[in-house]
Amino acid sequence: MPMQPVKFYQTGSFVVGNRLLGEDERSVQADARRTNSLNSGHRACQGCGEALGARYALDAAMRATNGKMIAVNATGCLEVFSTPYPETSWRVPWLHSLFGNAPAVATGVAAALKARGRSDVRVVAQAGDGGTVDIGFGCLSGMFERNDDVLFLCYDNEGYMNTGVQRSSATPPAARTATTEAVGPEPGNAFGQGKNMPLLAVAHEIPYVATATVAELRDLEYKVERAMAVRGARYIHVLVPCPLGWGSASNDTIRLARLAKETGLFPVFEAEHGEITSVSKIRRRQPVEEYLRPQSRYGHLFGSSPRPDIVDRLQAMADRNIRRFGLVDDDTDGSADPGGR
Amino acid sequence: MLRQIEGSRAVAESVALCRPEVVCAYPISPQTHIIEGIGALVKAGTLEHCEFINVESEFAAMSVCIGASAAGARAYTATSSQGLLFMIEAVYNVAGLGLPVVMTLANRAIGAPINIWNDHSDAMAVRDSGWIQLFAETNQEAADLHLQAFRLAEALSMPVMVCMDGFILTHAFEAVEVATQQQVDAFLPAYEPRQVLDPLEPVSIGAMVGPEAFEEVRYLAHVKQLQALDLIPEIAAEFAESFGRRSGGLVTPYRSEDADTVVVALGSVLGTIKDAVDELRDRGERVGVLGVGSFRPFPAAAVRQALHGVTRVVVLEKALAPGAGGILATDVTMACAGVPVSVSAVIAGLGGRPITKASLTRLVEQAAAGALEPLTFLDLDRALVERELARMASRRRSGPTAENVLRDVGIVSARVV
Numbered sequence: 001m002p003m004q005p006v007k008f009y010q011t012g013s014f015v016v017g018n019r020l021l022g023e024d025e026r027s028v029q030a031d032a033r034r035t036n037s038l039n040s041g042h043r044a045c046q047g048c049g050e051a052l053g054a055r056y057a058l059d060a061a062m063r064a065t066n067g068k069m070i071a072v073n074a075t076g077c078l079e080v081f082s083t084p085y086p087e088t089s090w091r092v093p094w095l096h097s098l099f100g101n102a103p104a105v106a107t108g109v110a111a112a113l114k115a116r117g118r119s120d121v122r123v124v125a126q127a128g129d130g131g132t133v134d135i136g137f138g139c140l141s142g143m144f145e146r147n148d149d150v151l152f153l154c155y156d157n158e159g160y161m162n163t164g165v166q167r168s169s170a171t172p173p174a175a176r177t178a179t180t181e182a183v184g185p186e187p188g189n190a191f192g193q194g195k196n197m198p199l200l201a202v203a204h205e206i207p208y209v210a211t212a213t214v215a216e217l218r219d220l221e222y223k224v225e226r227a228m229a230v231r232g233a234r235y236i237h238v239l240v241p242c243p244l245g246w247g248s249a250s251n252d253t254i255r256l257a258r259l260a261k262e263t264g265l266f267p268v269f270e271a272e273h274g275e276i277t278s279v280s281k282i283r284r285r286q287p288v289e290e291y292l293r294p295q296s297r298y299g300h301l302f303g304s305s306p307r308p309d310i311v312d313r314l315q316a317m318a319d320r321n322i323r324r325f326g327l328v329d330d331d332t333d334g335s336a337d338p339g340g341r
Numbered sequence: 342m343l344r345q346i347e348g349s350r351a352v353a354e355s356v357a358l359c360r361p362e363v364v365c366a367y368p369i370s371p372q373t374h375i376i377e378g379i380g381a382l383v384k385a386g387t388l389e390h391c392e393f394i395n396v397e398s399e400f401a402a403m404s405v406c407i408g409a410s411a412a413g414a415r416a417y418t419a420t421s422s423q424g425l426l427f428m429i430e431a432v433y434n435v436a437g438l439g440l441p442v443v444m445t446l447a448n449r450a451i452g453a454p455i456n457i458w459n460d461h462s463d464a465m466a467v468r469d470s471g472w473i474q475l476f477a478e479t480n481q482e483a484a485d486l487h488l489q490a491f492r493l494a495e496a497l498s499m500p501v502m503v504c505m506d507g508f509i510l511t512h513a514f515e516a517v518e519v520a521t522q523q524q525v526d527a528f529l530p531a532y533e534p535r536q537v538l539d540p541l542e543p544v545s546i547g548a549m550v551g552p553e554a555f556e557e558v559r560y561l562a563h564v565k566q567l568q569a570l571d572l573i574p575e576i577a578a579e580f581a582e583s584f585g586r587r588s589g590g591l592v593t594p595y596r597s598e599d600a601d602t603v604v605v606a607l608g609s610v611l612g613t614i615k616d617a618v619d620e621l622r623d624r625g626e627r628v629g630v631l632g633v634g635s636f637r638p639f640p641a642a643a644v645r646q647a648l649h650g651v652t653r654v655v656v657l658e659k660a661l662a663p664g665a666g667g668i669l670a671t672d673v674t675m676a677c678a679g680v681p682v683s684v685s686a687v688i689a690g691l692g693g694r695p696i697t698k699a700s701l702t703r704l705v706e707q708a709a710a711g712a713l714e715p716l717t718f719l720d721l722d723r724a725l726v727e728r729e730l731a732r733m734a735s736r737r738r739s740g741p742t743a744e745n746v747l748r749d750v751g752i753v754s755a756r757v758v
Binding site for chain 1: 365416431549
């Protein structure tokens with residue numbers, strides 16, 4: 001084989017490693033001509049995963065569409081922190097309507113462009129997990145089912161962070177939120193509930209579905225670019241740690257996003273027309289405890305009255321993901337014993 | 342050319358003549374025939390350059406219109422009753438954003454109890470949403486108001502709702518003159534958006550507005566409604582000139598010049614009221630009618646002027662504000678502040694209850710004799726109500742009211758007095 005596949009973690013830090021790449025292979029963010037779709041100066045918290053994900057995703061979409069793109073935004077953190085008018089951080093045409101209707105508004109924008117013969121202009125809609133899996137789910141399912149020409153980006157921080165950290169149907173079991181307090185015999189969010197939105201998107205058999213995290217931003221850029229090369233309904237679910245809601249250090253955002261993937265709790269994959277087409281393998285498998293401990297939303301599982309039984313149940317969920325999605329190759333070191341469990 | 346067609350069909354064809362670019366709806370009776378008609382015109386290629394979208398809810402339907410309008414397209418939807426309530430968050434939103442969406446509201450009662458027949462509860466539920474609300478008296482007016490609605494909406498960059506009585510108008514076949522494409526093209530210029538999502542000129546639309554400016558933004562929405570008070574008659578006059586018939590306008594008086602008693606109402610019931618008034622006039626009674634064509638903005642000055650010299654005003658309305666009484670009557674009372682006139686509210690026709698000429702005649706006679714209570718429920722079956730009140734008083738678990746009343750009424754088809 002004449003080409004040697006480039007592994008981005010060759011630099012030893014998982015950074016994008018642009019210096020190893022040719023000009024045309026470098027990341028969108030490495031390009032001085034990038035749009036800065038979500039410009040600096042916005043009011044996101046320090047270490048906000050959503051701001052990071054949105055900037056990379058939209059800049060990649062802008063490059064893929066030669067700057068011909070319209071963004072629709074659901075109500076939520078991203079909307080609030082980006083437009084404290086008269087300041088706006090958006091350098092793309094941007095419309096916010098309501099919390100639960102971003103997919104339908106995006107359908108309307110796409111329909112208008114089609115009717116007016118402007119199919120060169122593309123549409124991206126974005127929402128947090130609440131605007132996607134809960135209040136926006138009906139509109140999203142409708143947009144998927146009709147295969148409208150919209151890329152929908154969900155920035156999943158696993159709760160209603162903008163309103164003060166309440167539970168959503170994307171909140172994981174055992175996590176403490178303001179509406180699933182860490183009290184009683186089953187502290188935190190209940191087991192056996194919640195929605196797997198990426199798989200629900202796959203079940204709609206839309207042209208393209210992917211998951212990503214803000215730990216692997218080059219992968220996110222690739223997936224957005226891939227999505228924009230396709231027409232019809234597309235969905236990318238990006239895990240975005242939230243220092244406020246997760247009770248984690250601002251400088252741990254990337255580390256936690258990586259651990260979510262490396263533990264198996266958040267499978268990273270792509271699917272086309274209802275079939276899973278690729279999975280990102282776990283490179284160095286980690287026990288879930290490594291992921292849980294730095295987050296105070298799981299603080300009740302450790303400390304003075306630890307709950308190893310609950311940690312075991314979360315580990316079982318990660319193990320199931322690993323089996324189900326084939327996240328670990330038998331012949332890699334990824335199968336290392338996860339913390340002796 | 343006059344054609345004997347269904348009201349919904351006349352509206353569908355009139356909307357299509359306005360060349361909407363995005364039509365999006367969710368089916369609900371009695372709106373269905375309108376969107377079926379437009380859908381067929383798009384599918385057949387008669388209405389070109391139009392995206393017809395079947396969505397999963399009314400909330401999505403209005404949301405699609407928001408996106409389409411913000412992207413520079415002429416957008417239209419239609420709904421009724423529960424559908425309007427299901428989209429109400431987006432109804433307020435489109436008005437707040439100042440987007441010129443046009444919607445037909447095929448007026449229908451709101452449940453519970455579920456009821457598919459006509460009244461004006463749905464329109465009244467969104468009277469403060471910031472939409473212009475026009476009421477059609479006939480199918481001809483319903484068809485014509487849509488042509489005017491797009492003009493008005495786009496001139497002011499605000500949404501317009503054309504209200505037409507469900508079934509009574511939507512499903513009635515009568516002679517309607519549907520305009521020609523040439524006429525409509527001359528009357529309705531291409532949509533020039535005041536604000537648009539454009540990659541060449543990126544803007545942010547829908548930012549949060551705090552206490553520092555919210556009142557001013559809302560006040561400007563009020564100012565636009567007041568501007569509509571001038572524009573609605575102007576457009577109606579221009580329409581009359583172009584099409585050779587009168588439709589729309591703020592208010593329409595009928596035989597009220599020297600009247601002592603005037604009945605004020607919205608929508609198709611005006612036809613029956615006029616028949617009753619004609620009979621009473623023949624008997625020498627000095628009675629008249631005032632049709633309100635624009636409910637929002639409410640034409641207070643025009644109403645006040647039209648009721649000048651009148652002693653008794655009867656506001657007949659197909660909606661009830663439980664715990665308060667009349668809704669239109671409140672606006673009419675406000676409009677007549679300081680004028681020595683007595684205003685009575687009459688609640689009638691709820692949930693499709695027929696409003697007959699006989700009942701109206703009795704009502705107007707009663708009013709003319711000064712014997713009308715401030716709040717009256719036309720043709721209310723008092724005995725039926727008393728029996729349910731007695732059941733509720735007699736025991737705690739008296740059961741669901743609607744079902745009790747129905748059981749009491751027994752197996753009857755609609756009763757026409």
